[in-house]
Amino acid sequence: QVQLQESGPGLVKPSEALSLTCAVSGYSINNGYYWGWIRQPPGKGLEWIGSMYHSGSTHYNPSLKSRVTISVDTSKNHFSLKLSSVTAADTAMYYCAAHYYGSSFDYWGQGTLVTVSS
Amino acid sequence: EIVMTQSPVTLSVSPGERATLSCRASQSVSSHLAWYQQKPGQAPRLLIYDASTGATGIPARFSGSGSGTEFTLTISSLQSEDFAVYYCQQYSNWPYTFGQGTKLEIK
Numbered sequence A: 001q002v003q004l005q006e007s008g009p010g011l012v013k014p015s016e017a018l019s020l021t022c023a024v025s026g027y028s029i030n031n032g033y034y035w036g037w038i039r040q041p042p043g044k045g046l047e048w049i050g051s052m053y054h055s056g057s058t059h060y061n062p063s064l065k066s067r068v069t070i071s072v073d074t075s076k077n078h079f080s081l082k083l084s085s086v087t088a089a090d091t092a093m094y095y096c097a098a099h100y101y102g103s104s105f106d107y108w109g110q111g112t113l114v115t116v117s118s
Numbered sequence B: 001e002i003v004m005t006q007s008p009v010t011l012s013v014s015p016g017e018r019a020t021l022s023c024r025a026s027q028s029v030s031s032h033l034a035w036y037q038q039k040p041g042q043a044p045r046l047l048i049y050d051a052s053t054g055a056t057g058i059p060a061r062f063s064g065s066g067s068g069t070e071f072t073l074t075i076s077s078l079q080s081e082d083f084a085v086y087y088c089q090q091y092s093n094w095p096y097t098f099g100q101g102t103k104l105e106i107k
Helices: none
Strands: A003-007 A018-025 A034-040 A047-052 A058-060 A068-073 A078-083 A092-099 A105-108 A112-116 B004-007 B010-013 B019-025 B033-038 B045-049 B062-067 B070-075 B085-090 B102-106
Touching: A003 A092, A003 A105, A018 A034, A018 A092, A018 A112, A034 A068, A034 A105, A047 A068, A047 A078, A047 A092, A058 A068, A078 A092, A105 B045, B004 B085, B010 B019, B019 B033, B019 B085, B019 B102, B033 B062, B045 B062, B070 B085
Parallel strands: B010 B102
Antiparallel strands: A003 A018, A018 A078, A034 A047, A034 A092, A047 A058, A068 A078, A092 A105, A092 A112, B004 B019, B019 B070, B033 B045, B033 B085, B062 B070, B085 B102
16 A cells, blocks of 8 residues: 655745655555655645656646756655745645546645745 | 636536536647646646556546646546546646646635
């Protein structure tokens, strides 16, 4: 059973970078899943941010691509999200998730709320 | 980018009745479509993948159908725990995209 747990600062200042980590347990990050991030602004719908395979293959949402980096640390069995130059519009619940290539998000973390405010 | 449109935005149904939720894609996604349920304060939960396959542990009252651009999620006999927001999502093309959600509320 794959378990995912997000962690990171709950408050980020405008123009700074948002950094989150997702710890994977019950499964090796080197196995077949892609590791992704999805966000949800308060009271709104879901937006896929991007996904990465342990080999380094990455896919990003074009709307965020210029500001997003997803990385995988196989030694720690976790993966990370960095979103640069944040604004209030980046305030959201951020979820990490696992999916096979060309498939649904099978497993989700519980989410972590990030607020962008000075 | 493939745009996913769900209807209705809000659906009011009585417990024990059938609920039918719709999802339309702006171009064909074949059967590469999933449905998720989200309750307040919780992460989304996978219900249906590949348009019609139930995820592990999902009750049989949840069923999905459709292919191409038109999809349906049916809940055959609503239980109290089924009142939530439902999202469809396509994984045919990058970027993966979600519908805006349908809120299923108690009538």
